[in-house]
Amino acid sequence: MRENTEDFRRIFLQSTPMMDLRAPIEFNKGAFPGVVNLPLMTDDERQQVGTCYKHSGQEAAIALGHKLVNGSTKEQRVEAWAGFAAANPEGYLYCFRGGLRSQLVQQWLAEAGITYPRIIGGYKAMRRFLIDSLEHSVQTLPLNIVAGLTGTGKTEVIKAVKSSLDLEGHAHHRGSSFGRHATPQPNQIDFENALAIEALHVTEQGAGQLVLEDEGRMVGSCTVPLELFRLMQQAPLIWLEDTFENRVTRILGDYVVDMHGEFAALHPDDPQQAFDQFAEHLTGGLLRIRKRLGGEKQQALLGIMESALAEQKRTGSVDAHRDWIAGLLTDYYDPMYAYQRSGKDERVVFSGDQSSVVEYLRDRTLVSVS
CATH class of the missing domain: 3.40.250.10 (Rhodanese-like domain)
Structure with a gap:
């Protein structure tokens, strides 16, 4: 050929x-x-x-x-x-x-x-060809960035809108200190190739926009291509909202229930090893933000986390994990996002819950294609 x-x-x-x-x-x-x-x-x-x-x-x-x-x-x-x-x-x-x-x-x-x-x-x-086609897509299609506090379900919106590029999915990382999975991330070239192929599919469908989750330059160890990241910093923001309780529940599912399941799948014949690696994963995530969280707060949350892990190991219940998750949102993630949003308010073009944000983005795709 x-x-x-x-x-x-x-x-x-x-x-x-x-x-x-x-x-x-x-x-x-x-x-x-x-x-x-x-x-x-x-x-x-x-x-x-x-x-x-x-x-x-x-x-x-x-x-x-x-x-x-x-x-x-x-x-x-x-x-x-x-x-x-x-x-x-x-x-x-x-x-x-x-x-x-x-x-x-x-x-x-x-x-x-x-x-x-x-x-x-x-x-x-x-x-x-893939490098050039990705750059062409991000330069010719308008970008819309889904932003919001931790746990509002931004990834769920990305998966619900066909004109999306799933940065976290291709990077195999949730983009936070607790975002690692039980299995490794792809290398940088594999990440870029998969992202470019997804962009090809989106443009082939006639989409009039690209929707991405608000991310930093690094998604774990994977780097967002420079031109795409540059344009993301200028694009309109769609702000996703949800209740505090819903956010805690969502994070509990992602970072506790699902992650324990991932380690259990890696070690189906050794549940003890699976749980130990899962516990190390959680405590390691907290350790990585010790400096920004502050030593005293980090130690307090670590104590709550270790008690929750002990209860989970003993009874199988994960409810006690809600306490450290709530503390992490209150003391770390929400203040950080509030600070970041203060410099982005002029870029926010729409705010709402998950169903209204998905409807807004789907309507924009339909309008753009018609």
Whole structure:
């Protein structure tokens, strides 16, 4: 397949199956969602060929590559590529630049009686396309930012509006000191690729806006792309409101019930280890804000949290967690958000509860598309 942005757009919009022939070390630095890594060479083989290329040139490096990937090793890899091609006849193969590695695999498949297309330009060209398309989307579509106090359900609004980009979802982080999940975050490139693909889907639907949650530059360890973040700081704010009690209940569900469930899923045969890691997760979140919260308040909330954890472990009840959550909102999050809002009031164009905010944003999408 020639290097063509419309082809790339179709591939990502249709979630076209692709096999990535790069070495695992390359793949793990950044890849596209759902792509299968079936490398031509292992990391060690790639390093040997690279060293040979540097010292002896391309011809010698190619010869070494053929020597390393030969016999039963070659047969096993061709069998894996053939299996992917048979299972995904509409798919493609690619390497980093769409050059020697993908040509060679294509040739070996042809010798096995299988014609399978490759992407000229490879990973590098598709990655460039995604970077450019995301920047184009955020520069051409108006942004609307959902803001509000902690626990008002901003993420629920994002999931309810089709023209949204889910920064926290792609970063696998809730964007706060307690926002980590039981499993790791993606690397930066994977985060950007997934975000750009979501933006492609939103623009393909004809949306007249992009809706995002109010975030800092960092969502955990993932960095919001600079141009997107810059425009987010200038965009209109839609302020989400909810009662204090509802907010406490929502945070209890997210940070206590759901998080314990995540650790339990990681350790289904060892509930003690799951609970210990969950407890460490909660106390670690409180420790990370010790300086901003103040040592005395942090110690008081830690005592309440540890008592709640002990009761949960003993009885299974999570109700006691409401006390430290309420204290954290009152002493930390609400004053911080009040201070931040004081500099943003002129940007607030709408305020309301969850149903009215969702309706407002959906109406804007309908108006923009019509």
